Amino acid sequence: MEFSQHSRVWVYQADKKLTDQEAQQIQQELDNFTISWTAHNNQLKAKAEVRYNRFFILIVDESQAGASGCSIDKSVHFMKQLEQKFNINLFDRFNLAYREGEEIKSLPRQAFEELLKQGKINTETIVYNNMVQNVTELENKWEVPFKNSWHIQLFRDLVS
Template sequence: MLVDFDSIPEDAKVWIYPSSRKFYANEIDEVTQKVKNFVENWKEEDNTFKASYKILYNRFIIITADDIDSTISNKDIDSSIAFILELQQTYNVVLLDKMNVCFKQGEFVQYKELKDFKKLLKNKAVTAKTIVFDNLVTTKHEFENYWEIAIEDSWYSRFLKK
């Protein structure tokens, strides 16, 4: 059942899918509707299942599900991945590569391959204070507190020159 994102408990599961490009203005309403429809119908037969979503920066699809009262099975995960793969194909984007780096550059969100991001660090095009998105967070609490953080406070800090 689709519920308000804020009503999902902090220990709920979160999946973040960063798009390899920003969704275009003419795509965002359609993408949002497709994600909403998926979440509304995901585990439709289970009345205790609660899930929600957000689309942020026209680039990130965030899906969260409360797995306290309702177990999330491998079949449920498979159906969500199939949905994301369908979005990838429809919009010609990459959503499942969590090792690429998303970071803020002014008001814009950039998406780079890790090797290119390391070059940016080496060349000081980004600094320890640059905000990165840790798309490996797994709970709503982590998402709300550790998703957008400075490089120096993230696992990417290992690439900073010592």
Template sequence: MEISKRSRVWIYQSNRPFSSQEEQHINEKLGAFLSQWEAHGNKLTAKATIYYNRFIVLMVDEELAGATGCSIDKSVNLMKQLEQELNISLFDRFNIAYRDASGVASCDRGEFEKLITEGKVTKGTIVFNNLVQTVDEFEQHWEVPFKLSWHEKLFGSLIPA
């Protein structure tokens, strides 16, 4: 399905990677949800993808019908249901994802600060900007070097000289 670059994006990051069985379960739930997702009786043109066994990305093309508060609430409720079913956390904004030698990792804010001061996270480390709001931003600015992200503003002073 083609989706506009201006489509809205919501990123839900898990506190741990999904198993293949969990990923299959999530995809089934997402498929069922998207097939009936509406806003005020209008079918939403939407897409959902799992990235790196850890991120659930919802995209809604609002050119035909826009997401509303009620329709967004329904997607949030689905994510909360997945949290319960899989014993994961998808709403922890202090869970920070980054790339390391083994792939995509995440940790809490305190551990991330420690990794910076130890030199394990540097200005060149790829971090995930889950604050992007459109498909275009997602494609251009989701995976970015630390030095070009909001992480720099918050944690940059911790980087050893």
């Protein structure tokens, strides 16, 4: 199924890395959800994926039916069910993810700030911008160097 570059995107980040088994289970649940996801009784052209055993990405191509407030509420409710079932937190926007070598880690804002002060995270460190809005941004602005992300605004005083 082809999706437009303008398709809407929602990225949810787990506060910990999931096991391969958990990621597979969640992928199955995401697939089941997107197959039945509707807006005003219209089937949404949607898909979802688990990336890096940590991120859940929902994509809706609104060319045939747009995601409404009610359908977005359904997705949020579904994500909250996943949180409970898998004992994860998907809604902490200040749990910041970054890449360290081949590993993706996440930290609360204060701990992230400490690593920045220590120089263990710098302007070239890859971070994850989970506020991307569409497929184009997901492909080009999701995994970016710290210096090119919204994170730089938050920690401007710590970066030379």
